[in-house]
Amino acid sequence: MPFEREAAANSRPRPVLCALSYGATLGCPPVYAGSNDAPRRRWWLATTAFSCAAAAFAPRGWFCSMLLVIDVGNTNTTLGVYAGSNLVAHWRLTTERERTVDEYGILCRNLFTFSQLDPRDIEGIAIASVVPPLNFTFFRMAQTYFGREPFFVKPTENVGMPIRYDAPQDVGADRIVNAVAAYARYGGPCVVVDFGTATTFDAISEDGAYLGGVIAPGIVISAEALFQRAARLPRVSIAHPAQVVGRSTIGSIQSGLYFGYIGLVEGILQRMQSEMGNLQAVIATGGLSRLIGKGSPLITEIDENLTLEGLRLIYQRATQA
Missing domain, CATH: 3.30.420.40 (ATPase, nucleotide binding domain)
Structure with missing residues (x-):
């Protein structure tokens, strides 16, 4: 096993990567060439040298998990x-x-x-x-x-958020993870729009409960359906056109895909807001979040790594419980 072959190496003293940034945690900036701040530069060098030396003999993971x-x-x-x-x-x-x-x-x-x-x-x-x-x-x-x-992650266990779905076990783990991170970062009520294979809209209440949401076909699979069913239409990249009225077949398809999808997103968000009241934030995440998110004024935040942050939070809560 690859890990077993390295078991002996784990016990040897060796530098820990995250210790290299230990000096920065003390408020010490990187040393820039030509800097005139000699005392601060010497302090940064001293703390970095200390942390690197200590890391070489510290147990693995001593400086940070x-x-x-x-x-x-x-x-x-x-x-x-x-x-x-x-x-x-x-x-x-x-x-x-x-x-x-x-x-x-x-x-x-x-x-x-x-x-x-x-x-x-x-x-x-x-x-x-x-x-x-x-x-x-x-x-x-x-x-x-x-x-x-x-x-x-299991939606019914150790997520630290009440799930008010009729069947909590049916909720995708990624949706709960997004909800946990969104509430921790932006408060509630809020909505997370995740632009993935499917586009999901997830509602989080003011008191931090997962309420449910909306699932719609993603823009990529919507485009694929169009290309497969319409023999004469070429495949095009999904892009933000300069204008709505296309002057070519490619431009017209791109306009329909992009602005049509913006219309879908805004229509759903407006209806969700009418049910939930004023929202603290509408957060876009997922692979196409930056492209689509910038096209709607209703989206207030673009957080491409929201799911990763939610995983960290849930793991932290579960291991500390």
């Missing part, structure tokens, strides 16, 4: 690494149901190497999955390549 969070979606799988409450790295992959434990494990290890992170520093793994066939794959990957038992 490293958490790997994984959001397994139908189209994309997003991974992030937290050092304490700071997101230090994140990646977005294509979800492939046929990938094996080893393929996912080697891919994750390569991403860690590219970002100069050490898999041995991971103290916990939290996973939200809406692809049940991949749950065991990621479970075994976490055990084999990180030596950790992963924590899977």
Whole structure:
């Protein structure tokens, strides 16, 4: 097993990556060439040298706890690494149901190497999955390549938020994770719009309860349906056109996809607001959140890593309970 082969190496003194930024936690800025602030520069160098020296002999994870969070979606799988409450790295992959434990494990290890992170520093793994066939794959990957038992988010357990859905077990884990992060960051009442394979609208009450929401076809699968059913229409990229009236077939399709979808989003949000009252925030997240979110004045926040933050919060609450 890859992790077992490294078991002996885990016990050896070695530098901890997050200690390199320890000086910054003391209010010390990076040393810029040409800086005239000599006392502050010397202080930063001294604290950094101390933290690096201490890290070389400290037990693994002494300076900060490293958490790997994984959001397994139908189209994309997003991974992030937290050092304490700071997101230090994140990646977005294509979800492939046929990938094996080893393929996912080697891919994750390569991403860690590219970002100069050490898999041995991971103290916990939290996973939200809406692809049940991949749950065991990621479970075994976490055990084999990180030596950790992963924590899977379940809407009916340890999420720290009341679920007022008729059947709480039917709510997607990613929707609950988004709701937890949105309420923690922005308060309530609020709405989260997640632009994924499906576009979901999730309502959170003023007292921090998950109320339910709306599920609509995502803009990408809506476009795919159009291209498959209309033989003469070409495939086009989803983009924000300069004007609504298209001057070509491609421009007309792009206008219909983009502004048509903005109309769908705004129509649903207006109806949700009429039921919920004034909202503290409407947060867009997901792969296309920046593209679509900027097109509507009703969306007040764009937070592409909201799901990762929710995973961190739920894991933290579950392990401290």
